[in-house]
Amino acid sequence: MGHPKIVLTADRTLMSPYRGISLATFFGCAPAIDPDRPKSDFWYKILGQQVTPKILFDFICNPISHTNGIANFAPYGLRKVEAGLLRDGFKRNEVVVAHPDHLEKFIGPETQVVGTYEMDPLGMGPVTMTFTYGRKQMSYDEYYCRDLHRKIIAAKKKNHSNAKVIAGASGTWQYNYDPAKIEEYGLYAVLEGELGGIAPEIDGHAGRFFTYLMNGEFENMDPFRKRSDFKVNIKEFKRGDKTIHGRFVNFWDRPDLDDIPDIVEPSMHGMVEVMRGCGRGCKFCDVTLRSLRYYSPEKVKREIEVNLKKGGETSAWIHSDDIFVYGMDPRTTKQMEPNREALVELFTAIMSTGVKHTNPTHGTLAGAIADEKLIPQLSKIIKAGPGNFIGVQCGLETGSRRLIEKYADRKLAPYKPEEWHWLVKEAVKTLNENYWVPAFTLIMGLDNDETPEDSWETIRLITELEREQPDAMFTATPLTFVPIGLLEKSEFFNIGNEMDPAQLGVMYKTWQHNFKYGIQKFMVKTARNGSAMKGMFNLIARSLGGVPLGAMERYARKRGGEHERVIEKIKVKYW
Numbered sequence: 001m002g003h004p005k006i007v008l009t010a011d012r013t014l015m016s017p018y019r020g021i022s023l024a025t026f027f028g029c030a031p032a033i034d035p036d037r038p039k040s041d042f043w044y045k046i047l048g049q050q051v052t053p054k055i056l057f058d059f060i061c062n063p064i065s066h067t068n069g070i071a072n073f074a075p076y077g078l079r080k081v082e083a084g085l086l087r088d089g090f091k092r093n094e095v096v097v098a099h100p101d102h103l104e105k106f107i108g109p110e111t112q113v114v115g116t117y118e119m120d121p122l123g124m125g126p127v128t129m130t131f132t133y134g135r136k137q138m139s140y141d142e143y144y145c146r147d148l149h150r151k152i153i154a155a156k157k158k159n160h161s162n163a164k165v166i167a168g169a170s171g172t173w174q175y176n177y178d179p180a181k182i183e184e185y186g187l188y189a190v191l192e193g194e195l196g197g198i199a200p201e202i203d204g205h206a207g208r209f210f211t212y213l214m215n216g217e218f219e220n221m222d223p224f225r226k227r228s229d230f231k232v233n234i235k236e237f238k239r240g241d242k243t244i245h246g247r248f249v250n251f252w253d254r255p256d257l258d259d260i261p262d263i264v265e266p267s268m269h270g271m272v273e274v275m276r277g278c279g280r281g282c283k284f285c286d287v288t289l290r291s292l293r294y295y296s297p298e299k300v301k302r303e304i305e306v307n308l309k310k311g312g313e314t315s316a317w318i319h320s321d322d323i324f325v326y327g328m329d330p331r332t333t334k335q336m337e338p339n340r341e342a343l344v345e346l347f348t349a350i351m352s353t354g355v356k357h358t359n360p361t362h363g364t365l366a367g368a369i370a371d372e373k374l375i376p377q378l379s380k381i382i383k384a385g386p387g388n389f390i391g392v393q394c395g396l397e398t399g400s401r402r403l404i405e406k407y408a409d410r411k412l413a414p415y416k417p418e419e420w421h422w423l424v425k426e427a428v429k430t431l432n433e434n435y436w437v438p439a440f441t442l443i444m445g446l447d448n449d450e451t452p453e454d455s456w457e458t459i460r461l462i463t464e465l466e467r468e469q470p471d472a473m474f475t476a477t478p479l480t481f482v483p484i485g486l487l488e489k490s491e492f493f494n495i496g497n498e499m500d501p502a503q504l505g506v507m508y509k510t511w512q513h514n515f516k517y518g519i520q521k522f523m524v525k526t527a528r529n530g531s532a533m534k535g536m537f538n539l540i541a542r543s544l545g546g547v548p549l550g551a552m553e554r555y556a557r558k559r560g561g562e563h564e565r566v567i568e569k570i571k572v573k574y575w
Helices: 022-029 042-047 054-060 076-087 100-105 126-131 140-158 172-176 180-184 202-214 297-311 340-351 365-369 374-381 401-412 417-433 452-468 501-529 532-544 547-559 561-573
Strands: 006-010 031-033 095-097 113-117 164-168 189-192 230-239 242-251 271-273 315-319 357-360 390-397 436-444 475-480
Touching: 006 076, 006 100, 006 140, 022 054, 022 126, 022 140, 031 140, 076 095, 076 113, 076 202, 076 271, 100 140, 113 140, 113 202, 126 436, 126 475, 164 172, 164 202, 172 189, 180 242, 271 297, 297 315, 297 340, 340 357, 340 374, 357 390, 365 374, 365 390, 365 417, 390 401, 390 417, 401 417, 401 452, 417 436, 417 452, 436 501, 452 501, 475 501, 501 547, 501 561, 547 561
Parallel strands: 006 095, 006 113, 113 164, 164 189, 189 242, 271 315, 315 357, 390 436, 436 475
Antiparallel strands: 230 242
16 A cells, blocks of 8 residues: 655644643643753652643643544644645545654655644744743643654654655744754745745645645745745754755745635534634734635535534634624724624524534624624524633733734724723623633733833733622733734744743733632633533642742742732732
């Protein structure tokens, strides 16, 4: 039996159901290894260099099932590429989505391309940079990406394969900052987006792209070549006395919706996308640079039915960058009012498939309350209730009115920056009343422009929410500023060395809230309504949830007076 021409795969952190716990999907961002932990340290004697115990991580990040080494589930983007190849003329036996633990079975002499799907390959995403103190530790995202590439190298060597290894998906911009990994992993090419961070949309013409690749059309950089769909850039990186070269392919084509194929095999977590782009224009986000397009309800239904029939899924994750923009034309809808009719039609179609639970991945607070009838109506359609909470990630970004106006004013539309605090409180109230739970993300060190007063404004906003709405359910996670989107020329916020006392205060306050309100109250409540596995996960979360608070207190003592006074001030005034 021959080997497939094209092997597609992803690392363990992207190929796990995470025991069915949606919040656990962020666990890959947790620190895995502390390379600088001294051997005299107490924890070295117990865990060695491990930070988050690997036995715990591997329990929560359980591997997906497979059939003879073929992954039964895969990241949605990988499924799109697979579907595009099959549609564009490649045979089923020529394309395999392989389980990361069974690569050796598929990579052989006949294999021409191994494509890896990478979201956070070097642990430089905002969540990971925060949890690893600016990459001072190695995250599990990076740990298992490295493990994946080592398996590919071993399989190629053992089976005498000359396959080209190409890394793709939205995290590949990271190789620009650590190009030594290109050489270490033996990458033939890195597939980049238009501005480095935007996920290239090769799924619309996947066959053409992979044919170019296999025919050697990406071999050399040619600045005089007039080709509209791709560009090859051979980048040179100086690292000390060593020069490293990397081949970066930019695929320019933005396919029409009709060119984007339906998935043919089940995606992870029952995920399907309903749109691309956003239209809000936040300067710190890549997505705003993508053209805004919407899938029809019929197309969404077809993909959900693939997950239902082939994957046995009973839930559907509805991916968008802002669900409340669905069906809206931002060019004519200047105030960004939601298109309630389009959203009602979409979610009615989703529920008609027979799924028991659905939730959108992302949504803006302004969009949630701009139409007072929207959330109650959607909640009724998707059967939200005490036993069926709807989670949605919302970018709170900052409590600072100054920063929100400077970097994300359209995120508030149809409201104004001076209404920001009212908007947040009103949105939490509306969402909670209808059994929606927002998971807030904040940006620490936004464009390295954050002042102590900006940080204290964030602390005050969270505290006011707690006091004015004592039963409010939300989480708040501070993330390190990463230079992407329109701010890609800016510098990383160095959380490990540059966190001032007020920024430490933001971290302390948010985690205090998450522990007290998120873990002790909300997660316990969900455990009562859920499975024994949920209960086990919540027990672990409650046991470990207070650890970061203690770590931050120790950090403050190490840094000295100002940092300690901030912690004490929060305990006294903002607890």
